Amino acid sequence: DSGVTQTPKHLITATGQRVTLRCSPRSGDLSVYWYQQSLDQGLQFLIQYYNGEERAKGNILERFSAQQFPDLHSELNLSSLELGDSALYFCASSEGTDGYTFGSGTRLTVV
C-alpha cells in the first residue's frame, strides 16, 4: 500500500456518460497530480492541485476537470466520454520536496 488511495479500481461506462474518479493523497501531502496512461500515448500529465488550488495543466481535455477539496482529496471528472478516453488514470501525491507516490490507478473502459 503506497498510501495514495484511488477509487474505484475499475469503471466501465458507455460513451457520452460522465464519471468521477477519486484520489486520497498520502497523509500530509499537499500536491496531487493526475496522469492518464493509454496504450498509444504513455503517461500523460493532466493536471495538478496544490493545497486546494489548481497549479499546473498538462494535456487535459476541456471535457475533463478536477478539483481538490479542503481535506486534500481530489476528484477527476470526465464527461461526454469517448472510446478513446479508455485508459488507466493515476493519481500521485507529493509533500513538496522530491518524492512522488502513485496510487494503483483507476482503469476506465468506455464501451
Next chain:
Amino acid sequence: AQSVAQPEDQVNVAEGNPLTVKCTYSVSGNPYLFWYVQYPNRGLQFLLKYITGDNLVKGSYGFEAEFNKSQTSFHLKKPSALVSDSALYFCAVRAPYLDTGRRALTFGSGTRLQVQP
C-alpha cells in the same frame, strides 16, 4: 519544455545477465531524474532518483542509474537480471527550482523489460 526519450520499446535479457534500459532527457537547467517500475495491474513504484551529487545512483531491488550530463542520459542498470524484474520501466524528468506547486514529472513512453529464464 521538458521531455524524455526511451528509445527501446522492449529490452530482452537472459536471467543472470546485466541489463540496461536507456533514457535521455531534455530540460532547462540541472535535471531532476527518476525511474519508476510498473508491474501488471499495479501502480508505479519508485526505484531511484537523481537530484545532485554522485552520478551513480543506487536504488531499490539492486537497480542503479548513471547520470551523464554531457550525453543528457540517465540509463537504468542492474548487474544481474532476475525473471521477477520483468515489468514496464519509466524514466521521468522535471526542471529544478520550480514552485512547490508546479513540479509535475514528464515521463518517457516506457520500456518493457523481459527477462528470460
